[in-house]
Each structure stands twice: as C-alpha cells, then as structure tokens.
Amino acid sequence: MSPSVGRSLARESEPGTAELLGSLTLDYAPRSPSLARQFVKIALTARGINAETEALDVVVSELVTNSVMHARPVTSASIRLRLWQVRHLIRVEVYDADPRIPMPRKTKPDDERGRGIYIIRDLAANQGFYRNRTGKCVWVDVNIRLGKEE
Numbered sequence: 222m223s224p225s226v227g228r229s230l231a232r233e234s235e236p237g238t239a240e241l242l243g244s245l246t247l248d249y250a251p252r253s254p255s256l257a258r259q260f261v262k263i264a265l266t267a268r269g270i271n272a273e274t275e276a277l278d279v280v281v282s283e284l285v286t287n288s289v290m291h292a293r294p295v296t297s298a299s300i301r302l303r304l305w306q307v308r309h310l311i312r313v314e315v316y317d318a319d320p321r322i323p324m325p326r327k328t329k330p331d332d333e334r335g336r337g338i339y340i341i342r343d344l345a346a347n348q349g350f351y352r353n354r355t356g357k358c359v360w361v362d363v364n365i366r367l368g369k370e371e
C-alpha cells in the first residue's frame with residue numbers, strides 16, 4: 222500500500238465536490254466481501270451511475286477481505302465501508318479496528334497470497350490510509366467510465 226497518508230474525503234475536498242453515495246456496516250465475517258460488492262452495485266444504481274464496475278468490485282473485495290482476514294478486533298467492533306463520488310472517481314473507504322497498515326509482501330511465483338495490495342495499486346487512481354481513534358481507514362479512488370449520458 223502506498224505510504225501516502227490520506228485524510229477523510231469529507232475534510233479534504235472543496236464543499237460540494239464530494240458526494241457520499243452510501244455507508245455500510247459489516248461484520249468480521251466471510252460473507253462481508255460479497256455483501257460489500259452488492260452494496261456498491263445498489264449504491265451506484267440508486268444514484269443513476271451507469272458505469273463499468275469491474276475494477277471497483279475487485280478493489281472493494283480486496284479491501285474488505287483484508288479487513289476480515291488481517292484486522293483482528295479485540296472488541297465487538299465492525300468494519301465500515303463508505304462510498305464517495307468525486308466527478309469520475311469513486312472513493313472506497315474501509316475502516317477497521319486494527320491500527321496496523323497493509324504491508325506489501327514479497328511474493329514468490331507459487332505463493333497463493335500476498336498479491337492483493339499489488340492488484341489494488343494497479344487499479345487505483347489514488348490510494349492511502351490514515352489511523353484514527355479506533356483503528357484505521359484504507360481508501361482507494363477508482364476511475365469509473367460513466368455511461369453515455371455523462
């Protein structure tokens with residue numbers, strides 16, 4: 222994951238440029254990546270955003286899977302997903318209860334794991350993270366191709 226430290230989109234953007242599309246609370250459970258993908262689809266459709274969502278689906282899956290797999294909560298905390306639109310960018314924010322940040326791993330050809338961060342990097346227009354009082358937020362901007370009416 223990029224070492225750049227991001228801030229909440231709500232704080233860093235000019236007023237009126239970032240629109241919150243939706244927010245979802247998820248358990249540390251195997252079904253959460255799938256629920257997150259369904260949520261993204263519904264959130265975009267509800268706003269009439271007619272876009273290619275393959276890259277977004279992959280990013281959401283990798284981020285939520287990482288929180289489920291690696292961010293072990295000591296309390297009954299939840300994962301929180303927030304989705305923003307800034308023009309042609311969709312920002313995915315995933316908050317979890319672990320202050321440790323994603324760390325790229327050196328992978329050998331037959332390793333089954335450790336590629337998620339590289340996949341995200343290739344799909345991201347921008348990415349970063351910041352720690353907060355309860356853990357951290359990892360965020361990724363994905364450039365979506367909007368539909369014909371855009």
Ligand SMILES: Nc1ncnc2c1ncn2[C@@H]1O[C@H](COP(=O)(O)OP(=O)(O)O)[C@@H](O)[C@H]1O
Pocket residue numbers: 283287288290291292317319321322323324325326333334335336337338339
């Ligand atoms: N949300 C997270 N919280 C804590 N550590 C994380 C998180 N996401 C990723 N990591 C760390 O970064 C490593 C690399 O992540 P990734 O490239 O997705 O590989 P994988 O998930 O297959 O191990 C993980 O093995 C883990 O140690």
Ligand SMILES: [Mg+2]
Pocket residue numbers: 283286287335337338
């Ligand atoms: Mg992973």
